[in-house]
Amino acid sequence: MSNLFHQTVLTALISGGVIAGVPLLLTALGETISERAGVLNLGLEGMMLLGAYLGFIGAYYGHSSWLGFLLGAIGGMIACSLMIVLCVWLGLDQIVVGIAITLAGGGITSVLQGAQFGTTYPRLGATATVDIPVLHNIPVIGPGLFEQHLLVYLSLIFVGVLTWIFHRTNIGLNLLAAGEKPEALDAAGVSVIATRSWAVLATGALAGIGGAFLSIVGAGIFTPFMTQGQGYMAIVICMLGRGKPVWVALASLLFGISLSITTALQLAGINISTDVINMLPFIAIMVALIIFGRRSYLPPALALPYVRGAR
Amino acid sequence: MSTVPGTELISEVETPSHAGRAGAAAKLADTVIRSLIPVILALLAGAVLLLILGHNPLTFYSEVWENGVQNNGWEESAKRMAPLLLIAVGLIVAFRANIWNLGYNGQFLLGAALISGFAPDLVESLPLWLALTILFFIAAGAGAVWTIVPALLKAYYETNEIITTLMMSFIGVGIAQMLIKGPFQDPSVNIAQTKVLPLDKMLPHIPGTKIHIGVLVAVIAAFVLYYVITRTAFGLKIDVLGANPRAARHVGIQVRKLIITSFFISGALIGAAAAADILGVWGYIRANWNPAYGDTVIPFVFLARLNPLAAIPFIAFFAVLSTGGDLATQSVGLPTDFLLVLVALILLFMTVIEFIGRRRDLGQSYLTEGLKQALRLPWGGKKDADEAAETEGAAR
Numbered sequence: 001m002s003n004l005f006h007q008t009v010l011t012a013l014i015s016g017g018v019i020a021g022v023p024l025l026l027t028a029l030g031e032t033i034s035e036r037a038g039v040l041n042l043g044l045e046g047m048m049l050l051g052a053y054l055g056f057i058g059a060y061y062g063h064s065s066w067l068g069f070l071l072g073a074i075g076g077m078i079a080c081s082l083m084i085v086l087c088v089w090l091g092l093d094q095i096v097v098g099i100a101i102t103l104a105g106g107g108i109t110s111v112l113q114g115a116q117f118g119t120t121y122p123r124l125g126a127t128a129t130v131d132i133p134v135l136h137n138i139p140v141i142g143p144g145l146f147e148q149h150l151l152v153y154l155s156l157i158f159v160g161v162l163t164w165i166f167h168r169t170n171i172g173l174n175l176l177a178a179g180e181k182p183e184a185l186d187a188a189g190v191s192v193i194a195t196r197s198w199a200v201l202a203t204g205a206l207a208g209i210g211g212a213f214l215s216i217v218g219a220g221i222f223t224p225f226m227t228q229g230q231g232y233m234a235i236v237i238c239m240l241g242r243g244k245p246v247w248v249a250l251a252s253l254l255f256g257i258s259l260s261i262t263t264a265l266q267l268a269g270i271n272i273s274t275d276v277i278n279m280l281p282f283i284a285i286m287v288a289l290i291i292f293g294r295r296s297y298l299p300p301a302l303a304l305p306y307v308r309g310a311r
Numbered sequence: 312m313s314t315v316p317g318t319e320l321i322s323e324v325e326t327p328s329h330a331g332r333a334g335a336a337a338k339l340a341d342t343v344i345r346s347l348i349p350v351i352l353a354l355l356a357g358a359v360l361l362l363i364l365g366h367n368p369l370t371f372y373s374e375v376w377e378n379g380v381q382n383n384g385w386e387e388s389a390k391r392m393a394p395l396l397l398i399a400v401g402l403i404v405a406f407r408a409n410i411w412n413l414g415y416n417g418q419f420l421l422g423a424a425l426i427s428g429f430a431p432d433l434v435e436s437l438p439l440w441l442a443l444t445i446l447f448f449i450a451a452g453a454g455a456v457w458t459i460v461p462a463l464l465k466a467y468y469e470t471n472e473i474i475t476t477l478m479m480s481f482i483g484v485g486i487a488q489m490l491i492k493g494p495f496q497d498p499s500v501n502i503a504q505t506k507v508l509p510l511d512k513m514l515p516h517i518p519g520t521k522i523h524i525g526v527l528v529a530v531i532a533a534f535v536l537y538y539v540i541t542r543t544a545f546g547l548k549i550d551v552l553g554a555n556p557r558a559a560r561h562v563g564i565q566v567r568k569l570i571i572t573s574f575f576i577s578g579a580l581i582g583a584a585a586a587a588d589i590l591g592v593w594g595y596i597r598a599n600w601n602p603a604y605g606d607t608v609i610p611f612v613f614l615a616r617l618n619p620l621a622a623i624p625f626i627a628f629f630a631v632l633s634t635g636g637d638l639a640t641q642s643v644g645l646p647t648d649f650l651l652v653l654v655a656l657i658l659l660f661m662t663v664i665e666f667i668g669r670r671r672d673l674g675q676s677y678l679t680e681g682l683k684q685a686l687r688l689p690w691g692g693k694k695d696a697d698e699a700a701e702t703e704g705a706a707r
Contacts, residue, residue: 042473082659092662095411095473096613100658103606107651114646115364224648232477239474273492279485282478286460289470289478 007139013257013264014144019218021256022155023048023210023227027234028241028248029162030206036166036243037199038179038301042098043083045231046105047204048211050075053109055212056124056222065127068216069151069209076208079105080200088196091305102231110224124220149217151209162245175199182306192306207231229282230259236285240292255281341668346614349664350628353656360652366643374642379635389522392630393587394419396529399608399615399622400536401454401580407540407617408549408573409556410465414476415581415605417483418457422450422582423589424487427505427596428495430589434512443514447528447586454582455575457483462574466567484601491598503598514591525587532580533619540619549573581605607633607651610658629654 027044034041041047055072059065079101086092130153132146166172174195177185182192214230215222233255241248258281265272358368378384398415405412426446433442461475497506514523540546552559552569559566584604589596611629615621636650 086659086662086666090663090666092666096658096662099609100655100662103651103658104655107648107653107655110646110648111364111652114644114648118644224646229477229481232474236474236478239471273489275485275488275492279482282481282485285478286475286482289475290460290464 009264009268011141011143013261014141015148016260016264017253017257018144018148018152019256020259021252021254022152023214023218024230024234024237024255024259025155025159025249025252026210026213027207027231028237028252029158029245030203030210031234031238032241032243032245032248033162033175033206034196034199034203035238035302036179037175037196038182038304038306039083039088039196039200039203040094040098040302041080041083041200041203042095042235043079043101043105043231044098044203044207044234045227045229046102047076047079047207048214048227048231048234049105049109049225050079051208051211052215052226053112053211053222055208056215058212059124059216060122065149065151065216069212072208072212072216073205074208076204076206076211077201078204080204080207083204084197084200087305088193088200091307106225109222113222113224121221121223124216126220127217149213151213151217156249159245159249166243166245178306179301182301182304186306196306207234210234228278233281233285236289240288255284258284342616345664345668346625349610349614349657349660352660352664353653356656356660357649357653360649361643364645366645371639371643374639375632375635377635378638379631379633383521384635385631386521388627388630388634389520389526390592391634392626393523393525393529393591394584394602394604395608395630395633396526396623396626397532397584397587398581398605399612399626400529400533400619401577401584402605402608402612403540403615403617403619403622404536404549404573404580405577406612407553408569409553410570410573410577411473412458412461412476412574412577412581413473413605414457414461414480414483414578415608416601416603417480417487418454418578418581419585419605420487420601421457421483422453422585423596424490424495424505425453426450426586427589428490430508430512431506434508439512442512443590446590447583450582450586450589451579452582454578454580454585456578457582458574458578462571465574466570488598491596497595505595505597508590508594510594513594514587523587523591525591528583528587530623532583533623536619545572607654610654610661614657614661 027048031041031044051072054075055068057068058071059068062068062071082101083094083097086097087094127149129147130150132153138146166175174185174190177188177190178192178195178199185195186192211227215226219226237248237251237255240251261277261280265277354372358372361368361371379388398419402412402415426449429449430442430446433446436442437445457479458476461470461472461479464470464475465472491505492503495505497504499506514525516523517527540550548559548564548569551562551564552566552573556566559569588602588604607629608626611625612622615625632653633650636653637647640647640649
């Protein structure tokens with residue numbers, strides 16, 4: 001009996017960790033792309049919120065989670081187009097613009113939600129899951145890993161695709177050069193500005209989809225400021241992952257588990273204050289930073305605007 | 312608003328790169344324009360947004376004015392100034408020293424939770440002036456202590472403080488909630504909040520007004536800090552550190568000690584902001600209360616060119632906007648987060664105006680070289696830092 005109980009808790013932990021981890025994963029992968037190209041994106045929080053809001057709107061009125069993800073991606077791209085114009089094209093300060101996007105994203109989604117629904121928070125129904133044959137019957141990890149929304153599998157596939165892009169394609173090489181030595185990329189005849197613009201656009205789309213996943217699949221509801229610092233967590237995950245998509249995925253799952261541990265502990269009958277639980281991921285990050293922080297690597301041209309001919 | 316005196320002060324501390332009286336006057340005009348235009352543009356863009364949402368912007372802004380200035384609204388605004396200004400000067404110390412202290416929310420709430428818990432007993436058992444002074448120091452101490460980990464990590468391992476202060480901030484907010492719901496919970500009520508201070512045990516008012524003396528503390532802090540920054544060795548050192556960490560090391564400044572000290576002062580001022588707000592206005596703290604004053608202060612700190620005195624008129628302006636805006640948003644049925652949008656717009660327009668200004672090669676940047684540099688090598692060791700400083704030097 002206690003064994004069964006134990007199993008339920010573990011299943012809930014893994015399943016919750018995956019669901020909470022996917023927004024982190026997508027957003028952190030986005031940040032990995034943009035940091036590789038030399039753009040530090042502190043506006044992730046705002047992009048996620050915009051994605052979460054528009055994604056919710058799409059899923060609510062369009063009755064399709066995919067329409068939601070599409071709108072979420074568009075929302076993230078709208079927010080990051082500001083960053084592209086101001087930081088990549090005009091070379092303005094990436095931190096200040098990032099903070100502004102975070103503030104604006106939080107403010108505008110809260111205002112829009114208020115203008116649209118007042119103080120009511122409509123819910124979405126549960127989203128359809130895709131069961132992977134055979135594998136989903138594995139006890140404990142089966143339901144957690146192989147009975148999820150299709151986007152979960154797509155995100156995991158994307159981890160592999162991104163690794164491939166980074167290491168085996170010209171695009172990956174260009175991104176790397178844009179962050180490591182933009183002059184060299186320019187000399188090779190590839191536009192640094194264009195490379196970075198596309199990288200940031202991809203970041204916005206991924207952060208937007210991440211936010212949309214959070215509101216559509218994770219919570220089934222949009223509440224103002226629902227990301228609660230997950231954009232910043234994604235930045236840390238990206239730093240700890242040292243630009244390697246697989247590490248980013250593992251770190252996201254770990255932080256996803258620490259985000260979702262409340263539900264699992266409640267199932268186990270352990271009642272710990274939610275405040276402690278909410279702090280756990282951040283404490284974990286501080287510990288990780290203290291232990292590994294010194295060894296993480298960032299591109300030399302990160303957060304430096306590229307001006308042709310300047311030295 | 313009363314921006315003119317502030318901008319005079321800005322021009323005073325700005326390096327006189329353009330010689331001559333005519334140059335100085337033009338520079339003053341330029342500074343005024345570059346400080347005011349972002350605010351005006353943001354208010355205009357906010358008006359467009361209000362129109363889109365189906366509200367009359369004129370009604371909205373006039374309500375801001377009515378509630379923030381007229382009918383004793385100015386007294387409410389002055390009270391709102393106290394925490395905002397203390398946070399602003401706290402951020403100025405850090406930003407000048409090349410440190411992005413973005414952990415203000417945690418530092419503020421920890422201080423607020425601690426003194427809300429201790430105040431009810433302390434004011435009963437000690438003379439009021441002594442109790443209030445001690446409470447100010449407790450809050451300041453809490454804010455300062457919460458910067459220790461990021462400060463040490465930055466000083467010794469050059470770990471990016473943007474990330475560490477943000478993470479510590481989330482932890483600090485969590486601990487504050489636990490304190491409020493746990494040991495400091497008022498047993499006589501069902502809501503998670505601390506005991507309410509009796510009105511006569513709070514910060515006394517300035518005679519003839521309803522403004523508590525916390526506002527004076529904040530203004531004095533701004534003046535003291537202005538003096539420290541412009542007239543003392545410490546001020547010079549943090550400016551050197553802010554301008555070029557490598558140069559700071561070369562002239563024999565103990566960079567580690569300076570980083571830790573600046574972090575401490577910054578945290579202490581932000582903690583003191585909590586004391587001014589709790590002891591002056593609220594008298595208690597409720598769980599999940601997080602005014603996030605720091606988020607909204609940042610643009611004004613930059614608009615004031617990191618000058619504590621110039622920050623006063625800007626913060627006064629924002630105090631009116633936020634006091635009046637709280638009521639105005641309620642009356643038109645918008646969330647108060649609309650103000651966040653305005654603040655973000657100010658920040659964005661500020662960077663754009665900055666860009667145009669830089670294009671014309673006028674005035675100085677909003678950010679010190681060091682702050683910009685800090686970004687480029689968040690994790691790098693000293694060697695990288697030196698190399699980057701060199702590149703920077705060569706670029707000039």
